[in-house]
Amino acid sequence: MPCLVCNSHRLTPRLDLGAHPVSSFFLKAKDAPETAYNVTLGDCADCGTIQAMQPVPHHALVPPYDWLFAREPEEHLDETVENIVALPGVTTDCVVGALTYKDDTTVDRFRRKGFTKTWRVSVRGDLGVDNPAANIETVQKLTTAERMTAIAARHGAADILIVRHILEHAEDVQGFLAGLAAMVKPGGIIMVEVPDCTTSLKLNDYCMVWEEHSLYLTPKTFMGLLARAGFEPIRTDIYPLPFENSLVQLARRGTPQTAPLTPAEVAAELTLLPAYAEAFPARTAGLRAALTKLRAEKGPIALFGAGHLACHFVNFHGLADLIDFVADDTPQKQNLYLAGARLPILPSGEMVARGVKTCLFALSINNENNVVARNQAFLDQGGTFYSIFAASPRSVHALIG
Numbered sequence: 001m002p003c004l005v006c007n008s009h010r011l012t013p014r015l016d017l018g019a020h021p022v023s024s025f026f027l028k029a030k031d032a033p034e035t036a037y038n039v040t041l042g043d044c045a046d047c048g049t050i051q052a053m054q055p056v057p058h059h060a061l062v063p064p065y066d067w068l069f070a071r072e073p074e075e076h077l078d079e080t081v082e083n084i085v086a087l088p089g090v091t092t093d094c095v096v097g098a099l100t101y102k103d104d105t106t107v108d109r110f111r112r113k114g115f116t117k118t119w120r121v122s123v124r125g126d127l128g129v130d131n132p133a134a135n136i137e138t139v140q141k142l143t144t145a146e147r148m149t150a151i152a153a154r155h156g157a158a159d160i161l162i163v164r165h166i167l168e169h170a171e172d173v174q175g176f177l178a179g180l181a182a183m184v185k186p187g188g189i190i191m192v193e194v195p196d197c198t199t200s201l202k203l204n205d206y207c208m209v210w211e212e213h214s215l216y217l218t219p220k221t222f223m224g225l226l227a228r229a230g231f232e233p234i235r236t237d238i239y240p241l242p243f244e245n246s247l248v249q250l251a252r253r254g255t256p257q258t259a260p261l262t263p264a265e266v267a268a269e270l271t272l273l274p275a276y277a278e279a280f281p282a283r284t285a286g287l288r289a290a291l292t293k294l295r296a297e298k299g300p301i302a303l304f305g306a307g308h309l310a311c312h313f314v315n316f317h318g319l320a321d322l323i324d325f326v327a328d329d330t331p332q333k334q335n336l337y338l339a340g341a342r343l344p345i346l347p348s349g350e351m352v353a354r355g356v357k358t359c360l361f362a363l364s365i366n367n368e369n370n371v372v373a374r375n376q377a378f379l380d381q382g383g384t385f386y387s388i389f390a391a392s393p394r395s396v397h398a399l400i401g
């Protein structure tokens with residue numbers, strides 16, 4: 001396959017994590033059959049972008065459950081909306097459009113500022129998809145110039161278009177960007193947000209890799225991406241977060257003047273993935289040794305949080321045999337099993353009931369302290385919380401000798 005961003009054929013596979021099932025496919029029985037997809041990341045010698053060598057097709061990603069949703073970081077949204085409102089030409093008469101449910105809280109912020117002409121692409125009404133479980137994986141696939149031209153004609157082309165945390169899911173990046181452009185008036189503004197992979201690449205945290213992501217962007221490779229689709233960047237902000245920073249770009253539809261990355265900048269990007277790939281075997285061996293020791297000294301180990309990040313940690317590093325169960329109080333997840341690892345998902349009270357002394361957080365680093373505070377009984381029985389994330393102050397990676 002050519003580069004998703006620039007069509008170059010100079011794409012090199014660097015990190016092959018093996019074949020894994022889709023994380024959202026929680027199993028109803030421990031021995032239920034699964035379909036696995038190869039997860040390999042490569043980088044492009046021409047544009048420097050890290051990407052999936054073979055994105056998992058969208059139809060294989062439609063989850064079998066309709067109660068899944070992603071919570072994206074929101075702390076920076078007030079500031080982002082202020083930045084947009086301060087741009088020349090923006091008045092409360094502007095049409096604010098949005099692509100997915102992840103954009104609703106941003107649109108709400110505009111409405112509170114007096115913007116009344118707002119709309120958001122509806123999965124059922126605009127895209128004609130009846131499956132209530134269809135989500136980001138379906139919207140990214142259906143975001144094409146043709147469909148979006150019709151949607152813009154129906155709702156009114158956007159003066160301001162909000163697109164949070166979906167670009168990195170695009171299977172056909174150039175078609176997706178053309179779809180975005182079709183929704184925006186000439187001279188209109190687009191706000192695109194993606195996760196920044198820099199921290200995970202530098203800290204050798206492989207939970208970053210997700211079968212639903214096609215692009216693994218850094219500030220540099222993100223910077224010029226919208227310019228390829230006819231948007232001139234206005235500003236790109238990096239909002240720091242412990243696991244993945246948020247990258248937010250504001251750009252104006254028009255004739256981009258932005259130059260692509262220089263050869264030196266591309267060369268710098270091309271150092272990231274080879275180093276990350278090279279460190280993988282040692283990190284896996286280190287995590288295995290650390291968990292084996294904890295288990296020998298303290299007994300059973302639980303993971304906390306049955307989401308895709310828990311799947312990645314256990315499945316990519318092959319650690320399922322060292323973990324006993326996943327604690328998660330989400331009612332719909334009870335009695336299901338984690339994809340790939342086939343670990344049972346049980347209420348968090350089981351940690352105390354079963355005398356567990358070691359628990360690994362697989363939830364937002366920002367949320368760790370709250371969960372610690374709610375689990376005094378676990379601490380009272382001598383329990384210790386660690387985190388699967390390299391960037392957490394409780395990181396289990398720190399135990400690697």
Ligand SMILES: [Zn+2]
Pocket residue numbers: 003004005006007008044045046047048049
């Ligand atoms: Zn490329």
